[in-house]
Amino acid sequence: MDAIKRQKIEAAGGKVVTIAEFLDLSPEDMEMIEIRLSLSKSLKKFRQQEQLSQQKLADSINSSQSRVAKMEASDPSVSIDLLIKSLLALGATREDIATAISGN
Amino acid sequence: MDAIKRQKIEAAGGKVVTIAEFLDLSPEDMEMIEIRLSLSKSLKKFRQQEQLSQQKLADSINSSQSRVAKMEASDPSVSIDLLIKSLLALGATREDIATAISGN
DNA sequence: TTCTAATATGTCATATTAGACATAATCGTG
DNA sequence: CACGATTATGTCTAATATGACATATTAGAA
Numbered sequence: 520m521d522a523i524k525r526q527k528i529e530a531a532g533g534k535v536v537t538i539a540e541f542l543d544l545s546p547e548d549m550e551m552i553e554i555r556l557s558l559s560k561s562l563k564k565f566r567q568q569e570q571l572s573q574q575k576l577a578d579s580i581n582s583s584q585s586r587v588a589k590m591e592a593s594d595p596s597v598s599i600d601l602l603i604k605s606l607l608a609l610g611a612t613r614e615d616i617a618t619a620i621s622g623n
Numbered sequence: 624m625d626a627i628k629r630q631k632i633e634a635a636g637g638k639v640v641t642i643a644e645f646l647d648l649s650p651e652d653m654e655m656i657e658i659r660l661s662l663s664k665s666l667k668k669f670r671q672q673e674q675l676s677q678q679k680l681a682d683s684i685n686s687s688q689s690r691v692a693k694m695e696a697s698d699p700s701v702s703i704d705l706l707i708k709s710l711l712a713l714g715a716t717r718e719d720i721a722t723a724i725s726g727n
Numbered sequence: 728t729t730c731t732a733a734t735a736t737g738t739c740a741t742a743t744t745a746g747a748c749a750t751a752a753t754c755g756t757g
Numbered sequence: 758c759a760c761g762a763t764t765a766t767g768t769c770t771a772a773t774a775t776g777a778c779a780t781a782t783t784a785g786a787a
Binding site: 681685686687688689690700701702704705 | 743744745746747748749
Binding site for chain 2: 762764
């Protein structure tokens with residue numbers, strides 16, 4: 520949100536709050552969330568490139584369809600470990616993972 | 624180990640086995656271990672650059688000295704999540720983390 | 728629309744990871 | 758050497774992540 524929009528809202532009596540402020544997240548927490556988000560997007564991309572259903576992928580990594588869905592949804596219950604493990608299983612390289620994490 | 628050395632050992636009746644073979648690790652397992660290793664080395668480097676003891680770092684991230692020691696030792700009981708969280712707390716950027724993971 | 732495959736969501740028991748603590752080992756420095 | 762500080766290791770129990778399952782929702786084709 521730019522400064523002008525913020526000013527307008529505040530001038531009108533509204534309080535502007537970022538998501539981080541609202542949820543009381545530290546910058547590091549935000550980064551963690553962003554990293555998980557990038558990885559999960561990458562996971563979905565790799566899976567689709569391989570033309571696999573969530574179920575097929577789940578089978579190949581001894582997991583379940585629901586967990587794969589949660590991975591791709593960046594559910595807070597999924598660890599970065601699991602995301603990376605799954606990406607590797609899909610053939611992603613460390614470089615691919617690094618790229619996802621860097622956000623570029 | 625190069626092919627020549629391997630050949631010599633095998634010619635002498637020895638069986639050559641990689642660590643991965645010995646521990647029956649999949650290539651993905653190996654990658655996971657290497658990633659953890661890179662991150663833990665990076666963590667130690669960042670902590671030392673900041674001139675912090677493991678205890679001080681532990682305090683700043685609500686953890687314990689022993690857990691920090693385990694992080695830096697790449698103990699299997701520590702998750703990549705925790706390593707990344709700790710790196711971020713030390714001021715590492717996503718770029719720094721990506722670099723560690725890529726192994727370059 | 729209806730049927731079917733795919734994906735999403737909620738919950739649970741089990742497994743894994745967490746911080747904490749005790750204590751051992753190692754490092755520096757006098 | 759001795760001592761103090763730092764780091765390593767082992768083991769608890771609490772917290773969190775896991776696969777599994779049921780079920781809901783969505784997507785796409787006939």
